[in-house]
Amino acid sequence: MPDFKDVVIREARAEDLEALVAIFASDDKGGHGDTTDPEAFSDYREAFEAIAASANDTLYVAESDGGIVGTFQTTYSRSLPGRGGANLILEAVQTHPDYRGKGIGKTMVQAAIDEAHIRGCRLIQLMSNAQRTDAHRFYERMGFRQSHLGFKMKLK
Incomplete structure (x- = not known):
């Protein structure tokens, strides 16, 4: 089993796509x-090609011992509220089922937080499925606070 202290966070490449889909x-x-x-x-x-071509979206992988053990995506945006401040949206945070509970999620989320600091963001935000109560506790331990109620409308 790999040493999860040696997880590398890097931008996803086309050859990672099959592992990400899995x-x-x-x-x-x-x-x-x-x-x-x-x-x-x-x-x-x-979708991968569109994300890769975007100046504001980045898809990442967590790699350990030559394998993909997790992934997340960030989207950089600006809005007028908050005095025109920049925001980083964190989404699609997923750890391979065989590697959950080993600190990989913490490494990925910390990488996103670091990116937000580097980009001068005023906040980082994410949404989490209401069923994922373990994930909610994890995000709170990472410093996130529930502040809004989210809504979605499926179109397809």
């Missing part, structure tokens, strides 16, 4: 309909 497809609470079905792979590839 992590998302293993999520039993997300309800996103992710699948490893080869017919769906072009959808993931198209």
Whole structure:
């Protein structure tokens, strides 16, 4: 088993896509309909290419011992409220099911916090599925506080 103190956070590459899809497809609470079905792979590839081309979006992987053990995405944005301050949105934080509870999530979230500091953001925000009570406790331990109520409308 790898030493999880040696987790490397780096930008995702096209060759990581299959491992990332497998992590998302293993999520039993997300309800996103992710699948490893080869017919769906072009959808993931198209999304990956759009994220990679964006100046404001970054998809990361957590790598250990040559394997992908987690992933997260950040989106940098500015808005007029808060005196035009910059925000970093953290989303799609996922650890491979075989490696949960080993500090990988903490390493990934800390990397996102560090990115927010480097970019001069006034805040970092995230949404978490209401069913993920363990994740909520984790985020609170990392310094996040629940401050808003989120809403979604599925269009597809």
